[in-house]
Amino acid sequence: MEAAPLVRIRDLKKSFGAHPVLKGVSLDVHAGEVVSIIGASGSGKSTFLRCINVLEMPSGGTMDFEGFHFDYEEGARRAPTAGQLRELRARIGMVFQSYNLWPHMSVLENVIEAPIRVKGEAPADAVAKAEELLARIGLAEKRHAYPSRLSGGQQQRVAIVRALAMQPRLMLFDEVTSALDPELVGEVLSLMASLAGEGMTMLLVTHEIGFAREVSNRVLFFDQGVIAEDGPPGEVLRQPRSERLKQFLRRVLHEDAYGAEAGAGGAA
Amino acid sequence: MIADRIASWWEGFAPYVPGFAQASWLVIVLSLLAILVSWGCGLLAALGKVSRFAALRQASHFYIWFVRGTPTLIQIFIIYFGLPQLGLRLSPFVAGVVALGINGGAYVAEIVRAGLSAIPKGQTESAQALGMGRWQMMSRIILPQVFRVILPPVTNEAITMVKNTSLLSTITVVELTLYSQTIIATTFRPFEFYIATALIYLLMTTLISQAAGRLERHYARSL
Numbered sequence: 001m002e003a004a005p006l007v008r009i010r011d012l013k014k015s016f017g018a019h020p021v022l023k024g025v026s027l028d029v030h031a032g033e034v035v036s037i038i039g040a041s042g043s044g045k046s047t048f049l050r051c052i053n054v055l056e057m058p059s060g061g062t063m064d065f066e067g068f069h070f071d072y073e074e075g076a077r078r079a080p081t082a083g084q085l086r087e088l089r090a091r092i093g094m095v096f097q098s099y100n101l102w103p104h105m106s107v108l109e110n111v112i113e114a115p116i117r118v119k120g121e122a123p124a125d126a127v128a129k130a131e132e133l134l135a136r137i138g139l140a141e142k143r144h145a146y147p148s149r150l151s152g153g154q155q156q157r158v159a160i161v162r163a164l165a166m167q168p169r170l171m172l173f174d175e176v177t178s179a180l181d182p183e184l185v186g187e188v189l190s191l192m193a194s195l196a197g198e199g200m201t202m203l204l205v206t207h208e209i210g211f212a213r214e215v216s217n218r219v220l221f222f223d224q225g226v227i228a229e230d231g232p233p234g235e236v237l238r239q240p241r242s243e244r245l246k247q248f249l250r251r252v253l254h255e256d257a258y259g260a261e262a263g264a265g266g267a268a
Numbered sequence: 269m270i271a272d273r274i275a276s277w278w279e280g281f282a283p284y285v286p287g288f289a290q291a292s293w294l295v296i297v298l299s300l301l302a303i304l305v306s307w308g309c310g311l312l313a314a315l316g317k318v319s320r321f322a323a324l325r326q327a328s329h330f331y332i333w334f335v336r337g338t339p340t341l342i343q344i345f346i347i348y349f350g351l352p353q354l355g356l357r358l359s360p361f362v363a364g365v366v367a368l369g370i371n372g373g374a375y376v377a378e379i380v381r382a383g384l385s386a387i388p389k390g391q392t393e394s395a396q397a398l399g400m401g402r403w404q405m406m407s408r409i410i411l412p413q414v415f416r417v418i419l420p421p422v423t424n425e426a427i428t429m430v431k432n433t434s435l436l437s438t439i440t441v442v443e444l445t446l447y448s449q450t451i452i453a454t455t456f457r458p459f460e461f462y463i464a465t466a467l468i469y470l471l472m473t474t475l476i477s478q479a480a481g482r483l484e485r486h487y488a489r490s491l
Contacts, residue, residue: 053397055393055396055397082401082402086399086400086401087399088399089396089397089398089399090398090399091399092397093397093398094394094397096390096393096394096397098388098390099390100388100390100391100393100394101394102391102394102395102409102413103413104412104413104416113398113408113409114398114399114400117400117404117408118398118399118400118404119399146489159394162394162398163397163398166398166399
């Protein structure tokens, strides 16, 4: 991987008031990489993801992405302009925990809105592409349904397709299965796995340790606002170095085991 | 016997039917125009209240504070009797539409603001994350949802507006109220004519409620 990284982040910082959440995060993501971010709640992992497409304005550090160079240091002259932000976000897809489909628009309208209004695609092209994407996830016949008529798993898959319709260079997934009923998690994860298989560059914050192990090339463990461990899943998840990661893994895997046991025992 | 009474009532009433129709039509036109003005003012003031610019926030705040804290009738007098002193002379009709529109706008602004805060933050974020600008996000994603939420309170404001047009009788707009007053001055039949006037207002406000109810049921399909 000698090519220049798709995203280069250096010393990224974010504070909410006096409370520092990110204390200097540096990361290169190369095209085609699938990077899972794990960590306890409050470790800064979601904030980090949201700083990449500037849903949160970072308080310091720099980011390079496809010709953009942003410097978030206070008083720096390279803070993104509103126009640059729109262009940046049009190239970076993001999927949220709570789907955030627009309830007043049909599934199809949700998917074609940004390609038409933001990228200026011809409506007929946008519709054709959207229908192709919806067919791929098996929801073509739901294209005129409103989101409220869909299951959580279906809504989340539509949300992924809505982001894909912009043909992003990078996809950010922020705990996208956390709000789903357990039986609906699989359909979303398998869509994400197939995207990863096609070479989509992905950065995902997840609690699905199994998925992180199977699908990602790389796992980051966030702890107290910094990347505490970084490596291939086999290393980070199987041979954790720090005591804190060991504890964290024990906790999540224990929850998994408990969940499996409770499910098997039929307990509520 | 009763039929005779009704016949004689109707005889007394019939000559004024065209006049009532004309006055009612005026109420409809006044209300529609004033409602449009109030939506414009209300939307601007609501967006002003959430603006990035402090001056806009303060202007919106002052507008809403002043209008909601003073009597509608005084506001009408300021615009019709007061502004000519500053060189702005409006016809009774225009002054009425402007005064009622500005008045209603302050209430609509508060409704829209409440509606805006009822839309989950995720709706804004998903629009932003796809590269939408502020205006696109507002006009395509947020305001259409706000409209559904605020339909019932906005309907109430529209009904209030119809009723408030009667205040314009004080600045010589010959709408329903002033028209019935002039008839009563010659017929000395206040009971029948005020009841008839009330029923006409009631018909208009009922139609508004029913139309809004239909719209609400239409939107409920997507929720």
